[in-house]
Amino acid sequence: NAGVTQTPKFQVLKTGQSMTLQCAQDMNHEYMSWYRQDPGMGLRLIHYSVGAGITDQGEVPNGYNVSRSTTEDFPLRLLSAAPSQTSVYFCASRPPRDRGSHTEAFFGQGTRLTVV
């Protein structure tokens, strides 16, 4: 059981480049989300999805796109990277039901992205 898998673990981009951070989960979770972690600010929600074909914006969505074509995958796209997007990115998933089942979020190991 791999859980939530993020690739790559480290990445350096030049300003203006584009890239996709990959996230895959094998737990058949309907809910998936992307967070960024910056020093002194905890984790902040970028985008989330409650199922295949459904996505919505979180707290800090600007500069990022997402899509959810399958239950398993939830990629995060940076169309034109900026130094302000230097951060650690976490993907998380969880099942939607709360009562009587595990409802905590399972996190991937994170991607450290540096934009120069």
Next chain:
Amino acid sequence: AQTVTQSQPEMSVQEAETVTLSCTYDTSESDYYLFWYKQPPSRQMILVIRQEAYKQQNATENRFSVNFQKAAKSFSLKISDSQLGDAAMYFCAYRSGPGAQKLVFGQGTRLTINP
């Protein structure tokens, strides 16, 4: 909007002693969940303990326990018999009731264990 505040950027404790990490939150909702996550140097986010707001009993997981004060909107984490492996960043997090997606995190507290 909900907010979570951790007022202690850093804490330290002697090995085998007890330490308490503070967390306060602000919400107008009555049904919600609170969590403590541990982030060791590996970056992995590990759930330590969770508390449902509708439960009056404080959650406990082995050496970890919480003091949940709903009226005061306080949710502190107590670590007993501290071990070197407890050294990490600890985040308090809030999530609204059933169906909610967003986790709101505090700023984190870095815990150091002194041998």
